[in-house]
Amino acid sequence: MLANPKRTKDEIVQWIRSYFESNGHGCDAVVGISGGKDSSVVAALCVEALGKERVVGVMMPNGEQPDLDDSKQLIEFLGIRYAYTDISKAVSAVSDQVALNMNVSDQTRINLPPRIRMATLYAISQSLPHGGRVANTCNRSEDYVGYSTKFGDSAGDFSPLANLMVHEVIQIGYELLLPINLISKTPSDGLCGKTDEDNLGFTYAHLDAYIMYGTSGIEEIDKKIASMHDHNLHKLNPMPAYGTTIF
Ligand SMILES: Nc1ncnc2c1ncn2[C@@H]1O[C@H](COP(=O)(O)OP(=O)(O)OC[C@H]2O[C@@H]([n+]3cccc(C(=O)O)c3)[C@H](O)[C@@H]2O)[C@@H](O)[C@H]1O
Numbered sequence: 001m002l003a004n005p006k007r008t009k010d011e012i013v014q015w016i017r018s019y020f021e022s023n024g025h026g027c028d029a030v031v032g033i034s035g036g037k038d039s040s041v042v043a044a045l046c047v048e049a050l051g052k053e054r055v056v057g058v059m060m061p062n063g064e065q066p067d068l069d070d071s072k073q074l075i076e077f078l079g080i081r082y083a084y085t086d087i088s089k090a091v092s093a094v095s096d097q098v099a100l101n102m103n104v105s106d107q108t109r110i111n112l113p114p115r116i117r118m119a120t121l122y123a124i125s126q127s128l129p130h131g132g133r134v135a136n137t138c139n140r141s142e143d144y145v146g147y148s149t150k151f152g153d154s155a156g157d158f159s160p161l162a163n164l165m166v167h168e169v170i171q172i173g174y175e176l177l178l179p180i181n182l183i184s185k186t187p188s189d190g191l192c193g194k195t196d197e198d199n200l201g202f203t204y205a206h207l208d209a210y211i212m213y214g215t216s217g218i219e220e221i222d223k224k225i226a227s228m229h230d231h232n233l234h235k236l237n238p239m240p241a242y243g244t245t246i247f
Pocket residue numbers: 107110111114142146147148149150152153188189190191196199231234
């Protein structure tokens with residue numbers, strides 16, 4: 001629990017400002033807007049840091065998206081510029097070509113859309129007149145167990161929420177006065193139709209308790225979290241490389 005959400009919010013806003021001063025002077029922040037709390041909070045933080053003129057929200061439905069109105073609501077609420085790109089043709093083009101060679105696995109079906117979204121965000125970012133920097137919207141809880149697609153939604157140029165657990169992101173959302181329906185929405189990856197908590201097999205409350213206190217209070221869940229953490233650390237660590245790298 002953040003002791004002082006306003007202070008943390010102000011610190012992140014300042015951090016985003018400094019990031020852009022040294023890494024993207026004059027360019028725009030590009031945020032994929034799913035209509036969930038993470039992208040809503042990231043977009044709002046960028047607006048506070050850079051001004052609404054320098055934030056571009058990108059809606060990327062994979063065909064029909066039942067909660068598209070939530071993305072539109074956020075974009076309207078913040079008054080930011082936006083782009084709309086239906087990724088379904090790109091997703092099926094890649095998957096159809098793979099299918100000519102082998103069976104397309106469920107793992108591929110789940111992770112291809114976030115990777116196409118990543119490519120889309122960079123395509124938009126690099127086409128902006130003043131250039132852009134792509135926001136990563138992952139939070140600490142998701143990162144802890146690797147609940148993201150490697151080089152998909154785990155990618156980005158800067159990551160404002162990487163050190164905030166889910167319940168802390170919600171606190172920041174309230175601090176930013178974002179619409180309650182977006183902040184309190186049940187998290188889902190929008191990929192397989194299940195909620196995050198169904199997929200994970202534990203709640204974010206369990207996960208955040210484990211991160212804070214070393215236990216969720218349930219031994220079986222603790223083992224699962226520890227195992228996911230170990231198995232997915234490769235998503236956060238730099239890519240192993242042969243030899244000694246000199247930069
Ligand atoms: N030990 C290791 N060292 C280095 N690399 C390793 C590795 N093990 C796998 N890999 C590589 O990583 C790949 C697997 O990683 P990845 O492609 O990410 O796939 P994976 O971890 O299997 O799946 C991603 C999970 O994240 C969930 N997700 C995705 C996107 C957004 C959200 C959300 O709600 O925010 C959730 C999704 O539902 C799914 O459960 C393997 O194919 C392999 O290339």
